Amino acid sequence: MTPKSGLFLACSCITAIAAVGSVFELTSGQPDLGTQTTAIILGLSIPLTGLFFFAAVKDAKANINK
Template sequence: MYLTPKSGFFLASSCVAAIAAVGSVFELSSGQPDLGVQTTAIILALSIPLTGLFFVAAVRDARANIK
C-alpha cells in the first residue's frame, strides 16, 4: 500500500476542501448564505484551488513512496 500518513492527510484535506466548495456553491445559489455572500464567496475562491493542490500533493507523495 502506498498511502502514508502524509499522503493520507493531503487526500483528506482535498476531500474537505472539495466539500467546502460544493457547500459554498449551494449556499450561494440559495440566495441567502448563512455566513453572508462575501464570506461564502471567499471560502469558495480558496477551496477550489486548495482541492487541486492537496490532491496533487497526495498523488506526488504516494508516487514517491512506491518501492
C-alpha cells in the same frame, strides 16, 4: 499510501466539500455566512482542493517502491 499522503487526501476531500457547500449556499440566495464570506471560502477551497490532491498523488508516487 503514507500517513502524509493520507492527510493530504483528507484535506482535499474537506476542501472539496467546502467548495460544493459554498456553491449550494450561494445559489440558495441567502448564504448563512453572507455572500462575501461564502464567496471567499469558495475561491480558496477550489485551488486548495487541487493542490492537496496533487500533493497526495505526488507523495504516494514517491513512496510507491519503498
